[in-house]
Every structure is written in C-alpha cells, then in structure tokens.
Amino acid sequence: MGEGKKQVGVLGLGRMGAALAGALLGAGHDVVVWNRSPLKAGPLVDRGARLAATPAEAASADVVLSCLSTYDIQQPVLEAASPKVLVNLTSGTPAEARSAAAWASSAGIDYVDGVIMAVPQGIGTAQSRILYGGSPTAFSAQREVLSVLGEPVFLGEDAGLAALYDLALLGIMWSTMAGYLQALALVGTEGVAPAAFTPMALSWLSAVGGFLPGIGAQVASGEYATDVSALDINAAGLGLLVETSRAQGIDASVPAAVRELFDRAVASGHGAHAIASVIEEIR
Numbered sequence: 478m479g480e481g482k483k484q485v486g487v488l489g490l491g492r493m494g495a496a497l498a499g500a501l502l503g504a505g506h507d508v509v510v511w512n513r514s515p516l517k518a519g520p521l522v523d524r525g526a527r528l529a530a531t532p533a534e535a536a537s538a539d540v541v542l543s544c545l546s547t548y549d550i551q552q553p554v555l556e557a558a559s560p561k562v563l564v565n566l567t568s569g570t571p572a573e574a575r576s577a578a579a580w581a582s583s584a585g586i587d588y589v590d591g592v593i594m595a596v597p598q599g600i601g602t603a604q605s606r607i608l609y610g611g612s613p614t615a616f617s618a619q620r621e622v623l624s625v626l627g628e629p630v631f632l633g634e635d636a637g638l639a640a641l642y643d644l645a646l647l648g649i650m651w652s653t654m655a656g657y658l659q660a661l662a663l664v665g666t667e668g669v670a671p672a673a674f675t676p677m678a679l680s681w682l683s684a685v686g687g688f689l690p691g692i693g694a695q696v697a698s699g700e701y702a703t704d705v706s707a708l709d710i711n712a713a714g715l716g717l718l719v720e721t722s723r724a725q726g727i728d729a730s731v732p733a734a735v736r737e738l739f740d741r742a743v744a745s746g747h748g749a750h751a752i753a754s755v756i757e758e759i760r
C-alpha cells in the first residue's frame with residue numbers, strides 16, 4: 478500500500494461490488510472484501526485483496542463501501558459490520574437512503590449515500606460518474622478514494638437526494654430506450670434493419686438533447702409561449718404514431734401512454750403552449 482493509500486472495505490461482490498473492489502486494488506489501496514458467497518472473491522484475492530470472514534472484519538477498514546442488491550438485504554449486513562465510515566452504493570429509494578442515514582447516525586456511523594451512474598465495466602473510467610449525498614465531512618475525507626471509482630459529485634447533506642437523481646436520470650434512460658425500441662419495431666415492420674436506422678436515431682437524439690435547456694428554462698419560469706411547436710400539433714403527431722404502430726401490427730402502449738398525457742394537458746388548456754407545459758399535468 479503506497480503513501481496516502483487507505484484501507485477500504487467492500488461489502489458485496491456482485492457485478493458492481495467486484496468492479497469497485499477491482500478499481501480500488503488497481504489504484505493501490507489495501508482492500509478487504511466480504512461477500513455472502515466467498516468464492517466470488519477469488520479473482521480479487523489473486524490481485525491482492527484480503528477476504529474477510531465476516532462483515533465486521535471488513536468493516537475495520539478506514540472506510541467501507543457497501544454494494545448489495547437492495548437496502549433490505551443490506552441492513553442486517555451493515556448492522557453486523559458496524560463500520561466507522563460508510564459509503565452506501567446500493568440502489569434504492571430516497572426514503573430508504575434517508576432511513577439508512579438515520580440508522581447510521583444513531584449508530585455513530587459517518588454516512589454517505591451514493592448512486593453509480595455507470596455499468597460495472599465503466600467503473601474507474603471516464604465514463605463513470607457517482608452522485609453522493611450525506612455527511613460532507615465524510616465525503617471530503619474519502620473524496621480521493623471515491624475518485625478512483627468515477628467522477629464524484631456531491632449533491633449536499635440530504636442523504637436521499639442522490640437516489641432521487643438516480644431515478645430521475647434512469648427515467649430519462651428508460652423512456653429513451655422504450656422510444657428507440659418502438660422505433661426499431663416500427664421501421665422493422667418494413668424490413669429496415671437496426672444497423673440502417675440507428676445512425677439516424679443517434680443524430681436525432683443529439684438534436685433532441687439540444688432542446689432540453691430551453692424546456693428546462695420554460696419549466697423554471699412557468700412561461701410556456703412558443704413560436705416553434707405547439708403541444709396540440711405534437712399530440713396530433715403522437716396520434717399518428719399510435720395509429721401507424723397499430724396499423725403495422727405492433728404494440729402501441731408506449732406512444733399511447735405519452736399521447737394520453739399530452740391529450741390531458743391539451744384538455745387543461747395547454748394546446749397552444751410549448752411541450753414544456755406538460756409538466757403542469759405531470760405535477
């Protein structure tokens with residue numbers, strides 16, 4: 478272990494936990510790992526990690542990262558571990574994160590809640606960003622270690638905010654993927670292969686991304702006037718997509734759900750407004 482390197486405990490060696498431990502080993506940290514199924518630690522032990530027999534043994538480290546399937550599964554492990562400083566990287570809801578933070582506070586544990594905006598293969602690369610909330614002192618003290626895993630972004634003292642950002646960002650991803658799959662199915666009805674369509678989808682997505690700051694500014698101001706494209710025209714367009722999807726023999730539930738939402742916003746009086754006005758209906 479080199480100068481400035483820490484002892485880091487990692488609880489959970491699933492796909493993500495193993496990637497976290499691997500990146501920490503690669504950066505020269507002294508890593509002690511625990512997993513319910515100890516056999517999974519083999520490749521990490523070969524690279525210099527120590528295998529702890531119990532969560533408590535791993536939790537004697539300077540800082541402990543936890544990455545298990547769910548908060549419910551994680552809680553008994555954390556109670557058995559009782560670390561000094563805990564960075565929880567298990568995904569959950571803001572309420573679960575706040576409840577874990579309250580438990581940690583009552584147990585005298587310095588707590589940071591994080592969400593990983595990357596896949597295991599991206600950990601330790603420029604493609605990885607991890608959002609954190611919770612104890613600012615613990616975050617600052619562990620910033621160097623956390624930087625090994627991905628770009629660390631601290632959102633503030635609310636331990637639930639990272640989970641809220643996580644779900645908000647994943648929501649964008651899931652909606653986009655559902656839209657893309659709908660598109661592939663639609664053009665596929667006429668024999669267009671994904672490889673032929675995807676380059677056009679990518680450049681279109683980049684153009685659509687360019688609309689986001691303007692939509693965000695309208696949402697922030699509550700001013701929905703537009704000289705670009707009114708909601709009623711978009712709702713009508715969605716109607717065409719639903720009709721064509723059905724006519725081509727494919728499922729239309731994704732565009733139909735968006736159309737139903739847009740139609741309600743039109744019925745509420747936003748037909749001449751910009752798409753941003755749909756937020757009034759969502760709220």
Ligand SMILES: NC(=O)c1ccc[n+]([C@@H]2O[C@H](COP(=O)([O-])OP(=O)(O)OC[C@H]3O[C@@H](n4cnc5c(N)ncnc54)[C@H](OP(=O)(O)O)[C@@H]3O)[C@@H](O)[C@H]2O)c1
Nearest residue numbers: 489490491492493494513514545546550567568593596597
């Ligand atoms: N994979 C991703 O792309 C990704 C991205 C961002 C965030 N995350 C989050 O990271 C967390 C872990 O995901 P993962 O992909 O690593 O999942 P995974 O490969 O399924 O690993 C699950 C981990 O939880 C442990 N576990 C499950 N049930 C347990 C129990 N009853 N008692 C003790 N340990 C138990 C497993 O231990 P065993 O090995 O003994 O089964 C394993 O260490 C999740 O909250 C996930 O949402 C994952």
